[in-house]
Amino acid sequence: MQTKRTTFSSKWLPYALLAPQVIITLIFFIWPSYQALVQSVYRQGDAFGIRPPTFVWFHNFQALFADDLYLNSLRTTFIFSVGTTVLSMGIALLFAVMVNRMIRSRDSYTTFLVWPYAIAPAIAGVLWWFIFNPTLGILPYMLDMVGYDWNHRRNGNDAMIMVIIASAWRQISYNFLFFLAGLQSIPQSLIEAAAIDGASRMKRFWTIVFPLLSPITFFLMVVNIVYAMFDTFGVIHATTEGGPSQATTILVYKVYRDGFVNLNFGSSAAQSVILMAIVIILTVIQFRYIERRVNY
Amino acid sequence: MASINMDKLGKVYAGDVRAVTDVNIDIADGEMIVLVGPSGCGKSTLLRMVAGLETITEGTLKIGDRVVNQLEPAERDIAMVFQNYALYPHMTVFNNLAYGLKNRGFKKADIDQRVRQAADMLEIGQFLDRKPRQLSGGQRQRVAMGRALVREPAAFLFDEPLSNLDAKLRVQMRVEIRQLQKRLATTSLYVTHDQLEALTMADRLVVLNAGRIEQLGTPMEVYSRPATTFVAGFIGSPAMNMLPAEYMRGLVSADSLAHLPSKADLIGIRPEDLSLEPAKENEMSLSGRLMLLEPAGAESHLHLAFEGIRETMVVRLPHVPEVTEGSTLTFSIKREKLHPFDLATGQRVT
Secondary structure, eight states, X not given: OOOOOOOOSSSXXXXXXXXXXXXXXXXXXXXXXXXXXXXXXXXXXXXXXXXXXXXXXXXXXXXXXXXXXXXXXXXHHHHHHHHHHHHHHHHHHHHHHHHHHOSSSXXXXXXXXXXGGGSOHHHHHHXXXXXXOTTTOHHHHHHHHTTOOOOTTTOHHHHHHHHHHHHHHHHHHHHHHHHHHHHHTSOXXXXXXXXXXXXXXXXXXXXXIHHHHHHHHHHHHHXXXXXXXXXXXXXXXHHTTTOSTTTXXXXXXXXXXXXXXXXXXXXXXXXXXXXXXXXXXXXXXXXXXXXXXXXX | OOOEXXXXXXXXXXXXXXXXXXXXXXXXXXXXXXXXXXXXXXXXXXXXXXXXXXXXXXXXXXXXXXXXXXXXXXXXXXXXXXXXXXXXXXXXXXXXXXXXXXXXXXXXHHHHXXXXXXXXXXXXXXXXXXXXXXXXXXXXXXXXXXXXXXXXXSEEEEESTTTTSOHHHHHHHHHHHHHHHHHHTOEXXXXXXXXXXXXXXXXXXXXXXXXXXXXXXOHHHHHHSOSBHHHHHHSSSSOOEEEEHHHHHHHSOGGGGTTSOTTOOXXXXXXXXXXXXXXXTTEEEEEEEEEEEEEETTEEEEEEEETTXXXXXXXEESSOOOOOTXXXXXXXXXXXXXXXXXXXXXXXXX
């Protein structure tokens, strides 16, 4: 495709127009990334400047993969990401299918379902903190009636379920919008043809609608995994702070904790570099396969 | 194989919007009925009511001996060819054809045999492994046909299946669909807005306007004796000329219109019923000034104007005459070729 070439009167104007974005990228992305890369191969000096930072090659990385806490955090992150993605996409798809059946009330339902997305993650975290609070929350109270003793402060599984729900909740809105748009782009005549071909409602969904949604599903899967791994710091910080006994310490939270609480900058930087590599891999997967996975 | 009976069928949408009113059609076993009308006349709604995609709010619909008003589309034993083909884009041609059979629990060997048989009939055998997007418009059309006939349903429903094809392919597919339908002798209901398609394909055609039947009959009945001014104007190209009777009296000799009923205040003349031959017995003559001559190869269209009348007339001749524009020409027409209508009701008067 040919794009129109704009001619600027001044030679500097295009650079000036690009400058804000370039400067922001340099200051908030390139520079910290570079710092993290450098720090990840150093052992930090002491706080008084007596012992200077020493170059330790990949010692920080080796130490990480020998550390049970880090491996445990990897596992936690995996469970958390998969849980959040499956939950938020599943519920969003269900909502989208139901709203898509409405005719007149479709727009109002859509508006209500998108609202949660406008709420800051930390606020959402506090909201869920209240709902799940073992002493005054409504959910533990109701669970107690059916004989379940909910306490996410003691029980790691409870804590994990809580952060998954709290993280998925916000993402449902986002996924819902995409699924709804996807459903609306499927021609009605396909569903009608399938109905005439003798497929039941469930069968029509699984053999026609769901396969046609697969490009969107794949796109959302990558977006949601990235969200769960990197954007859920606020939720975890506001609810469990990674506890109890590190049961909800996902990688991003561990970077923060090791770096800013425990002040182990070398290890923290090495963890950031690993996270960076994961993001790059996920992005590459998304860009490379999103076109190919479109199966029609 | 089955007949289809529509008894006082009607459709009223929520909010009292009327789409179809009082439709009575009996389609015989193996017959091809074409529903034709302008867009918004309710022809597609009627077809979708037969398919079960729209609920029936009035009347009874029978396919074979069963009343099917309340049945799901799948239970009506019909197959439909959609305007946009509605092929499943993620499935191969084979699976598109096999989908309906799989859903109905056919054996694998049986499915295989039926799909190949249908594919051979439609000459799409070499495309069975392809996806619909790898096919041309005509090939997709064939696959859509194949999906309909592979199940051997009681009736075929066609919803403007040719309107997405280019002119040449449309004529070709028109012939193929008609030949196939005759060979299989499957009861068919075919919707189109193209009057030529309707005339050429139908055993009987139904002209619909504003949700009502204007006329039902064989193509030749409808063409030679249009029941209303709407049908007269819709069927035939160029359209029938309509002149008020009082103007006609000023153009032709007094006794020429004496055989027409007195209520006939609108006279229709088909463009091809006029000829340049001198008037013989039982013929009348009529003169007009030639405004424009449109030669079209094998035939020509002559546009005439008359003294003191705003209406113009089109004449279609089976040759291109040696005449000059601006000259006055005299045409003859058989008296029985005049179509008398009542201007107020739009009905033909006899």
